[in-house]
Amino acid sequence: MDRIRIRGGAPLNGLIPISGAKNAALPLMIASLLTDETLELGNVPRLADISSLLRIMSNFGVDHSIAGRRPGQTAETGQTIRLTARSIIDTCAPYELVSTMRASFWVIAPLLARFGEARVSMPGGCAIGTRPVDLLLMALAKFGATIEIDGGYVVATAPNGLHGAEIDFPKVTVGGTHVALMAATLARGTTVIRNAAREPEVTDLADCLIKMGAKIQGAGTSEIVVEGVARLGGTSHDVLPDRIETGTYAMAVAMAGGDVTLEHTRPELLQFALDVLGQTGTEVLTTPGGIRVRRNGNGIQSVDVTTDPFPGFPTDLQAQFMALMTRANGTSRIRETIFENRFMHVQELARLGAKIRLDGDSAYVEGVAGLKGAPVMATDLRASVSLVIAGLVADGETTINRVYHLDRGFEALEAKLARCGAEIERLRG
Numbered sequence: 250m251d252r253i254r255i256r257g258g259a260p261l262n263g264l265i266p267i268s269g270a271k272n273a274a275l276p277l278m279i280a281s282l283l284t285d286e287t288l289e290l291g292n293v294p295r296l297a298d299i300s301s302l303l304r305i306m307s308n309f310g311v312d313h314s315i316a317g318r319r320p321g322q323t324a325e326t327g328q329t330i331r332l333t334a335r336s337i338i339d340t341c342a343p344y345e346l347v348s349t350m351r352a353s354f355w356v357i358a359p360l361l362a363r364f365g366e367a368r369v370s371m372p373g374g375c376a377i378g379t380r381p382v383d384l385l386l387m388a389l390a391k392f393g394a395t396i397e398i399d400g401g402y403v404v405a406t407a408p409n410g411l412h413g414a415e416i417d418f419p420k421v422t423v424g425g426t427h428v429a430l431m432a433a434t435l436a437r438g439t440t441v442i443r444n445a446a447r448e449p450e451v452t453d454l455a456d457c458l459i460k461m462g463a464k465i466q467g468a469g470t471s472e473i474v475v476e477g478v479a480r481l482g483g484t485s486h487d488v489l490p491d492r493i494e495t496g497t498y499a500m501a502v503a504m505a506g507g508d509v510t511l512e513h514t515r516p517e518l519l520q521f522a523l524d525v526l527g528q529t530g531t532e533v534l535t536t537p538g539g540i541r542v543r544r545n546g547n548g549i550q551s552v553d554v555t556t557d558p559f560p561g562f563p564t565d566l567q568a569q570f571m572a573l574m575t576r577a578n579g580t581s582r583i584r585e586t587i588f589e590n591r592f593m594h595v596q597e598l599a600r601l602g603a604k605i606r607l608d609g610d611s612a613y614v615e616g617v618a619g620l621k622g623a624p625v626m627a628t629d630l631r632a633s634v635s636l637v638i639a640g641l642v643a644d645g646e647t648t649i650n651r652v653y654h655l656d657r658g659f660e661a662l663e664a665k666l667a668r669c670g671a672e673i674e675r676l677r678g
């Protein structure tokens with residue numbers, strides 16, 4: 250299994266290109282199941298999760314091709330993937346394929362909406378809490394689907410198609426909103442989704458669905474109204490920039506010090522997190538195509554944060570921010586309100602010398618003068634990258650095991666950091 254080795258101490262200076270968002274690319278790829286025409290997606294990141302979803306789509310009989318690089322494109326431009334779900338031969342998503350990744354469960358919505366049936370294994374994904382799918386199933390039942398659980402699979406049927414529905418989510422769910430949105434596009438009549446997730450990835454999916462012919466209003470607000478249509482067509486769409494990757498590198502610069510421009514990204518995708526970063530004493534400036542992050546000489550101030558649905562502080566940046574706070578002046582309280590078990594990085598950060606006390610949904614991080622390199626291992630994607638951030642300033646060598654978690658969500662992580670001066674390398678095998 251690959252490992253990543255970092256020698257801490259080097260500041261970061263230069264340019265980091267931000268990839269397309271994993272959490273937008275995945276539902277966009279799934280949306281291709283809603284039409285028999287071709288959906289062309291640009292700026293798709295090269296990630297393990299994308300390959301895993303392509304395997305699942307191939308299993309259904311979806312044709313796909315990855316376009317060659319066009320003139321003017323660089324390795325950082327992202328890949329263009331064309332998906333055509335013309336003749337679907339199977340509507341079952343098996344356990345072996347679905348168990349590695351949460352988003353793959355969402356195929357249930359377009360399969361049901363277009364073919365009237367789906368058999369999908371209960372999902373996997375990052376080990377950050379129990380992560381039930383009750384709200385997704387509640388939404389599908391409201392559309393008129395019959396839902397049964399059989400041998401670890403959700404079996405959903407709607408032989409006469411779906412009908413529009415009033416869906417009130419009792420809590421904000423990104424996956425629930427994606428599923429309801431996709432199902433609603435082909436349901437007969439009007440659907441109203443209340444307490445919808447406002448995450449930019451939901452808006453990106455809605456924008457693409459609208460280009461495919463869907464009638465959607467209100468995406469990006471907490472009430473989305475969808476007028477069902479008989480069929481959707483193909484289109485071309487570029488995946489929006491990855492706000493979590495953007496925030497991760499911004500925090501890495503805040504931690505290591507230096508001056509880095511994050512290219513091909515947009516500050517409004519993570520304004521709350523950037524404001525928090527500003528409060529830590531890091532300079533954050535908007536540039537024409539991205540964000541410039543700078544911290545030279547001054548210390549890191551502790552700041553309290555609470556994770557919240559968008560536009561609040563994202564749970565997917567909580568671990569990275571905690572890594573930053575391990576070196577801050579003073580104590581920071583970090584409250585996790587989205588997932589009940591998203592503190593798996595605490596014990597690994599402690600191996601590097603961090604002082605963190607857990608109390609219910611809060612971590613109290615007392616900044617220390619220095620961290621010391623050590624072998625560490627993480628159990629999920631964002632936790633793994635928080636260890637990279639800590640490793641950037643830890644004295645000596647930090648080796649991060651189980652790099653496959655990082656490969657799920659960070660494209661060319663070592664190359665992007667090494668180009669800015671980090672001493673980081675992948676040890677293969």
Ligand SMILES: CC(=O)N[C@H]1[C@@H](OP(=O)(O)OP(=O)(O)OC[C@H]2O[C@@H](n3ccc(=O)[nH]c3=O)[C@H](O)[C@@H]2O)O[C@H](CO)[C@@H](O)[C@@H]1O
Nearest residue numbers: 272352380381382383384385421422423424425565587588
């Ligand atoms: C692939 C992808 O986009 N993953 C993101 C997505 O995950 P995901 O879509 O799984 O997260 P949700 O927004 O659905 O989860 C939010 C909360 O709702 C709960 N819940 C959810 C569904 C349900 O049926 N019942 C229920 O109780 C969850 O346990 C959690 O406590 O949004 C999360 C919250 O921003 C992010 O951390 C993940 O990176």
Ligand SMILES: C=C(OP(=O)(O)O)C(=O)O
Nearest residue numbers: 350351352374375565631
């Ligand atoms: C939790 C994440 O992914 P998933 O929902 O696929 O587990 C994530 O992207 O941080």
